[in-house]
Amino acid sequence: MEVRITENLMPGIISGLPRAVKAVFVAGGKVGADVAHQRVPKLSGALDDTIEASVDDAGNLTIKAGGYSVKYNVNVDYAEPVELGTHKMTAHPYMIPAHETASQYILDRLAQLDWRSLSGSR
Amino acid sequence: MAAVEIILAETWLYSTLANDVTLTTLINKRVFSLQPPQGVAFPFIAYQLQAGNDIATMNNKRVMAELVYQVKVIGQTPSPLDLAPIFQQLDALIHNKVNQQVTGGTIYSCVREQSFVQAETDKGIEYRHLGGIYRLEVQAT
Numbered sequence: 378m379e380v381r382i383t384e385n386l387m388p389g390i391i392s393g394l395p396r397a398v399k400a401v402f403v404a405g406g407k408v409g410a411d412v413a414h415q416r417v418p419k420l421s422g423a424l425d426d427t428i429e430a431s432v433d434d435a436g437n438l439t440i441k442a443g444g445y446s447v448k449y450n451v452n453v454d455y456a457e458p459v460e461l462g463t464h465k466m467t468a469h470p471y472m473i474p475a476h477e478t479a480s481q482y483i484l485d486r487l488a489q490l491d492w493r494s495l496s497g498s499r
Numbered sequence: 500m501a502a503v504e505i506i507l508a509e510t511w512l513y514s515t516l517a518n519d520v521t522l523t524t525l526i527n528k529r530v531f532s533l534q535p536p537q538g539v540a541f542p543f544i545a546y547q548l549q550a551g552n553d554i555a556t557m558n559n560k561r562v563m564a565e566l567v568y569q570v571k572v573i574g575q576t577p578s579p580l581d582l583a584p585i586f587q588q589l590d591a592l593i594h595n596k597v598n599q600q601v602t603g604g605t606i607y608s609c610v611r612e613q614s615f616v617q618a619e620t621d622k623g624i625e626y627r628h629l630g631g632i633y634r635l636e637v638q639a640t
Contacts, residue, residue, distance in 0.1 A: 457617060458619065461569060461571075461615070461628065462534075462545070462547065462569075463621070464541075464573050464619060464621065464626045464628075465537075465621070467533045467534045467547060468549065470547075470548075470549040470550060473550045473567055473632070474549070476550075477552065477567065481552070
């Protein structure tokens with residue numbers, strides 16, 4: 378007598394995947410932004426105040442620094458020279474380390490996704 | 500962060516860029532890690548570690564280090580085009596290079612991941628930076 382158990386996880390995985398992946402990206406962005414906050418020079422704190430991470434509906438993770446500092450009420454236009462240095466000042470990298478950390482975090486977490494949980498089978 | 504691997508990477512970068520005949524005619528060996536000495540003539544090449552991490556086995560035996568460097572030419576000019584010949588030559592020397600032997604280890608690969616141009620004005624003088632972000636895989640022996 379044949380005993381057969383058939384289970385199709387695919388529909389659940391397909392429907393649950395975008396939300397799960399976006400959650401990983403959001404968490405990765407936060408981890409990256411934390412690194413940027415830790416590493417950015419804090420003379421006034423205005424540049425630090427502009428650091429933020431976001432994930433749009435298409436899945437683009439953006440970690441940004443510079444622009445308008447709400448807390449300090451100033452426009453911060455020195456994000457790039459701090460990251461890359463000037464002709465007489467060494468760089469103080471904070472965004473590339475943030476990107477590196479976020480990327481690795483996301484890759485590690487995506488590799489650990491629990492597919493069964495994702496499919497809703499348990 | 501891997502201290503020894505950083506030394507290997509910087510040794511390779513310096514020797515490759517400072518000993519090239521074409522670059523020597525363009526910048527006369529003005530190649531600096533971090534910051535150039537005060538009063539140095541322009542243009543010059545500067546490189547600096549931006550980020551790095553160790554790659555290890557599950558029992559924490561270090562295999563190699565991945566190091567992200569910015570390598571750029573800085574000139575006292577309003578136009579980055581003036582710096583292009585220098586940047587093109589430095590990029591040709593270090594981009595997409597594999598298995599470069601240095602004393603104490605190997606540069607397994609060096610690949611440019613992005614390029615950038617940066618504008619700077621200081622006391623009314625225009626400066627331009629033309630460079631790239633390079634990822635190096637380095638193993639110490």
